[in-house]
Amino acid sequence: MVQLPERFVNRIREQIPDASALLSSLNQPSPVSIRLNPLKPDSVFDSEDRIAWCPMGRYLQKRPVFTLDPLFHAGVYYPQEAGSMFVDEVLRTIELPDSPVCLDLCAAPGGKSTVLLSHLSGKGLLVANEIIRNRALVLRENLIKWGAGNCIVTNNEAADFSQLGSVFDFVLLDAPCSGEGMFRKDEQSRGEWSEENAEHCVVRQREILEDIWPSVRSGGYVLYSTCTYNKEENEEQIREWIEEGRAELVQLQFPDEWNLTTGTGELGWYCYPHKMKTEGFYFVVLKKTESPEVGLSGKKTGKKKMREEKRDHPELIKGIVHSEYSIHYYREQFYAFPTVVLETGKLILDKLRCLKWGVRLGGGEGKKFIPDHEWGMAVHVPADFPKINLDEKTALRYLKGEAIQIDGPKGWVLVSFKEKVLGFGKNLGNRMNNYYPKEYRIRMKIE
Ligand SMILES: C[S@@+](CC[C@H](N)C(=O)[O-])C[C@H]1O[C@@H](n2cnc3c(N)ncnc32)[C@H](O)[C@@H]1O
Numbered sequence: 116m117v118q119l120p121e122r123f124v125n126r127i128r129e130q131i132p133d134a135s136a137l138l139s140s141l142n143q144p145s146p147v148s149i150r151l152n153p154l155k156p157d158s159v160f161d162s163e164d165r166i167a168w169c170p171m172g173r174y175l176q177k178r179p180v181f182t183l184d185p186l187f188h189a190g191v192y193y194p195q196e197a198g199s200m201f202v203d204e205v206l207r208t209i210e211l212p213d214s215p216v217c218l219d220l221c222a223a224p225g226g227k228s229t230v231l232l233s234h235l236s237g238k239g240l241l242v243a244n245e246i247i248r249n250r251a252l253v254l255r256e257n258l259i260k261w262g263a264g265n266c267i268v269t270n271n272e273a274a275d276f277s278q279l280g281s282v283f284d285f286v287l288l289d290a291p292c293s294g295e296g297m298f299r300k301d302e303q304s305r306g307e308w309s310e311e312n313a314e315h316c317v318v319r320q321r322e323i324l325e326d327i328w329p330s331v332r333s334g335g336y337v338l339y340s341t342c343t344y345n346k347e348e349n350e351e352q353i354r355e356w357i358e359e360g361r362a363e364l365v366q367l368q369f370p371d372e373w374n375l376t377t378g379t380g381e382l383g384w385y386c387y388p389h390k391m392k393t394e395g396f397y398f399v400v401l402k403k404t405e406s407p408e409v410g411l412s413g414k415k416t417g418k419k420k421m422r423e424e425k426r427d428h429p430e431l432i433k434g435i436v437h438s439e440y441s442i443h444y445y446r447e448q449f450y451a452f453p454t455v456v457l458e459t460g461k462l463i464l465d466k467l468r469c470l471k472w473g474v475r476l477g478g479g480e481g482k483k484f485i486p487d488h489e490w491g492m493a494v495h496v497p498a499d500f501p502k503i504n505l506d507e508k509t510a511l512r513y514l515k516g517e518a519i520q521i522d523g524p525k526g527w528v529l530v531s532f533k534e535k536v537l538g539f540g541k542n543l544g545n546r547m548n549n550y551y552p553k554e555y556r557i558r559m560k561i562e
Pocket residue numbers: 199220221222223224225226227228245246247250272273289290291292319323
């Protein structure tokens with residue numbers, strides 16, 4: 116086992132009274148937990164223990180091989196560390212408008228974005244952003260699986276958002292950090308830790324917070340979180356914001372039996388693994404008191420404007436009767452986007468680098484229209500195609516990208532497992548062409 120860094124151990128001994136208990140908990144096995152998707156309800160894991168602060172959260176007795184479970188690929192649940200699920204409890208506590216515009220600024224791989232989308236339950240809009248492109252692609256994959264249509268995925272820097280004006284009612288800033296809270300779950304993170312890196316994180320977090328601040332509307336909320344115990348990256352990071360009157364601290368209260376620990380000066384909350392069945396996690400909620408708000412910037416972005424074109428809707432799309440979504444055509448693809456937040460959606464499409472915008476329905480003229488995988492997975496814009504339910508073994512073969520034989524109607528079909536959609540296929544009669552995206556295919560050997 117990789118040793119805990121000595122300087123970390125020394126600091127923890129100075130920082131917290133029950134340091135020995137914390138340090139020895141880091142050599143225990145990590146709890147395994149998942150969060151169910153309320154948009155794709157299923158009774159799987161019904162008998163497992165519940166997580167007190169997150170109604171959809173479950174502790175599992177042992178770690179399954181998630182890759183080999185078709186329900187995981189269908190977006191029925193997301194494996195997530197239980198401390199991170201406090202985002203759910205916070206969202207239930209604060210008051211947001213009816214159709215809130217939310218941002219998850221450092222979102223990949225997407226765990227907390229799926230909490231936000233579950234909470235929004237189709238209302239408002241979530242912009243899930245990730246600065247590193249490859250990670251942003253993983254984020255997109257996970258959010259496509261989750262199935263919510265009221266979502267945009269962007270690949271931008273925090274400062275880019277200021278072009279939108281003070282548009283966000285809620286910003287989640289799950290900051291890149293020194294990762295001490297992951298020392299148990301991910302041993303490698305012990306080797307990557309250094310004091311210099313932690314100092315570097317402090318500077319970077321500060322810049323991100325400063326850069327995103329103008330994008331929060333006055334009266335809006337910022338949930339700041341990290342997975343580290345280092346108070347310089349946590350309470351010390353936001354103290355100034357409060358002292359300077361830029362924000363006020365949102366007072367949260369939790370039942371004593373949950374065993375959360377307050378940060379110094381009661382600034383925020385810690386999940387400590389020796390006191391709770393979680394990894395290390397810190398969170399604090401700020402309410403922006405500063406005004407005036409920032410207006411839309413007319414600054415040239417260098418990004419080519421996305422021009423919407425008029426096109427007749429192919430037969431397959433005409434079938435969608437959905438008053439809450441409107442259909443748009445950009446660069447040879449049809450998209451469905453929630454109408455109440457369309458203006459914001461178009462603004463984001465113009466100014467930022469979007470990797471996902473509402474629900475991509477597909478493209479191609481007339482009979483040659485090819486439905487997009489994203490449409491198949493979406494719950495808010497249901498795709499009305501015949502469903503072919505597969506057994507587990509065949510479902511895994513489909514997820515590996517194999518051509519399979521099915522007994523069903525010819526043409527486009529939705530392939531499912533236990534009634535949960537996995538993707539599209541085109542049944543030719545003697546075999547079905549597999550339209551499961553190449554980049555998402557299972558590469559693992561299946562016995
Ligand atoms: C703690 S992880 C996010 C985990 C994610 N919120 C979740 O729940 O799955 C922090 C993310 O911030 C991204 N990041 C790093 N530097 C950044 C920057 N300067 N601005 C915005 N995001 C950054 C990292 O690439 C990383 O994906």
